[in-house]
Amino acid sequence: MLWIKALHIIFVASWFAGLFYLPRLFVNLAMVPGDSHAERERLLLMARKLYRFMSLLMIPALVFGLVLWLYYGVGLHGPGHGWVHAKLALVIGVIGYHHVCRKILRDFEQLRNHRSHRWMRVFNEVPVLLLAAIVVLVVVKPF
Secondary structure (H helix, E strand, C coil), rough: CCCHHHHHHHHHHHHHHHHHHHHHHHHHHHHHHCCHHHHHHHHHHHHHHHHHHHHHHHHHHHHHHHHHHHHCCCCCCCCCHHHHHHHHHHHHHHHHHHHHHHHHCCCCCHHCCCCCHHHHHHHHCCCHHHHHHHHHHHHCCCC
């Protein structure tokens, strides 16, 4: 079980690295002047590659998490299981955030983005809050 837990943590950390950086690329894309095609294309190429890579990292992160939960029963034994349900809800939120990133990337590719760089800066903070809440739930198990 410890190997599965270690792999889960490694893939979650790697996936979140992408979730932290991709929206930062969106901030930069939102700030690119309309006549700067080379800069826009360079940032889009970086964003596309990062999105594909972090999507590949998400799969084993979720699979190892499911194995820990369903096969090893992590979170199903001992006092209080409410934290597991709250964590699962937040993980669903992270998956949703991942897919919203895909939509924003497509908007940039098709020149349909209407959001400001300020909006993107706020959007950039969401995965930090989600990760912090998930870590607190897993470590503290408050309920």
